[in-house]
Amino acid sequence: MSTIRDVAKLAEVSTATVSRVINSPDRVSTKTRNRVNQAMKACNYKYNALARGFVTKKSRTIGLIVPAITNPIFAESTRGVQDLANNSGYQVILGNSYYQYDKEEKLLKVFRERQVEGLVITTTNVKGKVLKNLLDDGFPFVLLYSTVRKGPISNVGVDNFLGGYRATEHLIHLNHRSIAMLAGEFHFTDRSFHRWHGYKRCLKAHRIPYRSDLILQTQYSLASGRDGVKSLLSRKNPPTAIFCSNDFLAIGAIEGARELGLRVPADLSIVGFDDIEIASFMTPSLSTIRQPAYRMGELGAEILLNQIKNNFSGAVHKILETSLVIRDSTVKAPVRKKWIYEAKTISG
């Protein structure tokens, strides 16, 4: 592999001139520039961006940590991060934490050793010491899918509380009174935790008693959704509707209900969270809370790159809007079940 030194020798110029031809061609006379360009061709010279990064201390690389790239919502935001970063001359190293704190920690360490200039993280633990370390070091990073409104950490996300509230409210407006929640484990994702709070608050606002036996925390996966719904429906006074804290759980839940011989939405209404593209292609299509994932990725990268450029000029908190997308997986509560519920309430 030839270097600028080889090129310089061949073109009979100094390495400095070759470097100039590469980085600021206008500062070199046309004549020598042409000679250098020819020499580069002749040598089959290939620019070494690593060596450049080494001296300029700019790797032009950022790290991106997602829980699992196989969840389309993260694939979509990843695309946003990549597109924006690439357009600014940055490359993206990708890692999956699989919702495991120690994996996240490990990735962070490796990425920093690799001299990434900053990080975009969908974290497993907002309170963890890994983030604190980053802060202490003044290392640029942005949290994705996070909702903190203040504090020293930059983040871009949606109002998960509000999203959970809206999803629940939608079901209540459809006369559901026995509404379960199939949630990602609060321990691993504060997103789910906040959505649960929105759910609870909404119940309260409508004077519907909160039933902890209608909450099931589980992993974020299709299979967990399928199994989870079976558990919820086997409990006494089963729900007529379920709010799932992401679309994977919701899609899994629809399948689980089907396996139990129930029809969605006739026998059971289901609302999800995310609005992954495929949600509108399901049968029934999925009612869900839409998150602007691609835009979130873009914004996260943009904020990070700004912080890198301006040496961390203060934390930025972007809360994007969610919206309720009403499709076919939610309908009015079956009258009979509603009656049973009311009878119980009155007698209790």
Add this chain to the structure above:
Amino acid sequence: MSTIRDVAKLAEVSTATVSRVINSPDRVSTKTRNRVNQAMKACNYKYNALARGFVTKKSRTIGLIVPAITNPIFAESTRGVQDLANNSGYQVILGNSYYQYDKEEKLLKVFRERQVEGLVITTTNVKGKVLKNLLDDGFPFVLLYSTVRKGPISNVGVDNFLGGYRATEHLIHLNHRSIAMLAGEFHFTDRSFHRWHGYKRCLKAHRIPYRSDLILQTQYSLASGRDGVKSLLSRKNPPTAIFCSNDFLAIGAIEGARELGLRVPADLSIVGFDDIEIASFMTPSLSTIRQPAYRMGELGAEILLNQIKNNFSGAVHKILETSLVIRDSTVKAPVRKKWIYEAKTISG
């Protein structure tokens, strides 16, 4: 940011010793090792993997190019690549080609400048000059989802021809005689092209005339599947079954049929290709050709890393097995339509 020089000074040893503590701790006495380790803590020393790569000429990085990370099949193989690479101390830079040759070319250039040690590519153009250049330079790379059985290029994929054949055969065994194919554009993906060949061959083997008006090439997306099925069904002598060259198209097609008021599978059978996880969670669940995506990713990375280690010791061609997964989106052809078809054939 402190360097090994700072650590060396503090620990009162040479930089060489610090380096040894990092890379071969057993070659350093316990006493000095401890002193050095303490000094590293005191300095808040962070290892610079880039500088190391610079001197050893090993970046411990590979590039991965996929058409679109938002297709779950690519997300899954990406996971395989990452997991295996990470376990071998390699990191992965990810890029989307969006099925565009020029983007693929651009990414390749950038990745090579970044000194990636090798590439895993799901290419848009097997015959393109970018791959030829890679070969000429003796640069390690592996093609994913590719099916070449010989030649100088390493690849791991499935037998797309056979997959297409099996999908078609399944429909024929169900008495379908009017079978359309909704395909990814041959120009952008030879996978789709080979599946089409399998489809044609199977038709021929069963003496079913090939009808070019039953072929629709389109983009690989849910929306294209939805729109494509409407086009196919609006043609005269419409099909009773459709083979879609990936699951996205198939899922889109099911929705499109539904919008036309047709039921799948009662009115129209649909078989896909990939077996993305969600395929078994659809209603109806999707009959499809299963590809071992995660394993392909793992294998691709393994082969690449071996080539890197052994200085390209000959091309490897891995053809993994596909299997037909029969679910609910395919059933026996409606008797009436079959009769119409036969009447036509006899009269013609």
Add this chain to the structure above:
DNA sequence: TTGTACGCGTTATCAC
């Protein structure tokens, strides 16, 4: 077991 000295490919800072 430990230290010295050099080199990796590039950019940046001076000179000219």
Add this chain to the structure above:
DNA sequence: GTGATAACGCGTACAA
């Protein structure tokens, strides 16, 4: 407009 040369942080002969 161009050239000489010192960094950058680390690994690695080779010497001690």
